Amino acid sequence: MQTIDITLTVNDQQQTLPVKSNDTLLEVIRDYLDLTGSKEGCGEGVCGSCTVLLDGHPVRACLTLALEADGCAVTTVEGLADEDTLSPLQQSFIDHGAVQCGFCTPGMLISAKALLDENPSPDRQKLRQALSGNICRCTGYAKIVDAVAHAARPESGCPDCHTKDSGGDHD
Amino acid sequence: MRLPQFTYHSPDTLEGVLALLDEHRDNAGVLAGGTDLLVRMKHRLAVPKVLVSLKHLDTLSYIKETSEMVSIGAKTPIIDVIRSNRVQQQAPALGQACERIGAVSIQHFRGTIGGNILQDNRCIHYNQSQFHRTGRQPCHKDGGKICYAREEADRCNSTCQSDGAAALMALGAQLNLCSSKGERQVSLDAFYTTDGIHPFDMQPDELLTRIDIPIVPGAVSVYQRLSFRSAIDYPIVCAGVRLVPDPDDAGCIKSARIVVGAMGRSPLFLAKVSQSLAGKRFDDIAAVAQAGKDAMNTAAAFAAHNAGAALPYRQAMVETMVIRALELAAAQASMKIAR
Known part of the structure; x- marks a missing residue:
């Protein structure tokens, strides 16, 4: 199985991660980075519970390949609050x-x-x-x-x- | 839902993409925004062994205008088409169609105009999970010999539910297809095979690179669609029209193009109905009403019961969509005259 290193800036923290070609961005966020705020609802782009910001634009993380997000900035719901202060x-x-x-x-x-x-x-x-x-x-x-x-x-x-x-x- | 396994390539050049498509042909899938392909892959409706990503082909993302046409790169995101002044001025129907595609956070930033035209035909019986489909005999599109949409049908009756395609066909658009052997132009009217399984007349090594929309002086265009919800859903009926005024008498229609979408295996260009409006005045209510009726009668036969709503309802709504689109186009035309 093909594994490729990608660089993601998740909530202002740059990370390099080895991902499989068929990993979605949502799987990387939830399973590799333990940021479980973004949810998988339908898994096919309908419900919107996995929405994250990719370079500032809202996208479905369940329909975005992790490899396609290489080099991008990702903001998840965990990135909204400033430590203990909610936005x-x-x-x-x-x-x-x-x-x-x-x-x-x-x-x-x-x-x-x-x-x-x-x-x-x-x-x-x-x-x-x-x-x-x-x-x-x-x-x-x-x-x-x-x-x-x-x-x-x-x-x-x-x-x-x-x-x-x-x-x-x-x- | 996990995606099936595949090998991923993201070439830096168009030539690189075309070489990979030529090498892997039917085993390759082209990944632009992924909002159609990845869903089908999750459902195992498409299982390409190789995915060729267009991620680095920013040269296919542009909207240009010459005196004769507006050209849109196939990889242009839907949001850029919506926000383009050129599209709003020269091809408003396309802008209106793109606004209605999916929802802002699904398609507008990731989804591309090329991907919208090339989204696979859909059917409520086919676009289901693998688990759902294992409970019954496979249909034609799934490799079997049954059609659940139309009893005893000997072929697939899937529906083309692309918003962009119906609008672009009304606008008389041409597609530019590239392969490692060269490129060719095909009008959208001639791009469909009427085969629900392989709806596009396109080789596996070809890539859609550009959409050309002719600029017709004075023309007005409108897109109308009906769907269950205002966002996310695909259209269950839609209509695109383009009306060209007579240069000698601006209140008179020189030529019309009426296209009905989501009613058949391809968008339906209704040549006879369109012709019936030539020479009529924009405010000829009787002619518009008759065109709506004729459009319904012509398009009704093509539709199968596979888009959710009851078939008679969808058929009846063709008339409403066409009349609405024609009335709005006539209103646009009269505003242009007033200016």
């Missing part, structure tokens, strides 16, 4: 009750981070579009959208979050 986005998820079973949360956070990095104040339509590749089966979309909207505009205050058009976020 404003993570804190907003907690404050808004946007986490139920939590399986989709790492992917939701990463997709939301990718959006906010590019567009710090998206409208709700853009926000929902950016999260449209992530599935939550606990029916938490309204609160997740609220949480990201609040993280984008903390000054807008929370009372607004739960009333404005949150009824339309069902999938």
